[in-house]
Amino acid sequence: MSAAADRPADHTSPVPAGTTAGAHAESTVLFHERLFPGPTVWVVAVAIGAALGLILVPLNLTVAIVFSAVCILAGLVLVYQYSPVLEVAHGRFRLSRAQIDVELLGDPTPLEGEEWAHTIGQGFEPLAHHCVRGWTRSGLRVEVLDPEDPITAWVASTRRPEDLALALRTAKQLQARQSL
Known part of the structure; x- marks a missing residue:
């Protein structure tokens, strides 16, 4: 199964009383x-919004201020x-609008420093989802194991690569328990 379009995540699905957390993990x-x-x-977004408001100052100062505020808000x-x-939930890894079942992914590799620079530079994979x-x-790189998916791997920037790798491994283990 290849990456699918984004679906809204349901963050209000509590575990019902009398059931084990593993059944709904x-x-x-x-x-x-x-x-x-x-x-x-963020500063550039505010500066562009303010600059757009400056265009209208010769016409009317009040309109220029209101227009500037609207442009600043729109920029933000x-x-x-x-x-x-980036989200790991419901047995799926969501990366912006794309998502994939965690059971179709290999072992995640957290990357930092030189390794990350090489992965997004000289080691760039044209068939990977970036x-x-x-x-x-x-960042993190995780191989796609689905033989029918043309995407070879998912490569994602993250400020917490170790946490994301742990979440993906945990989700895979939970999926494996669910299938038993």
């Missing part, structure tokens, strides 16, 4: 991270919306 969120950019991008919303989400952000200095 796949419905828990094991990892969640939104890759927000650094302060520079865009930065938030375009910050990808979600790389320049403001992170670490």
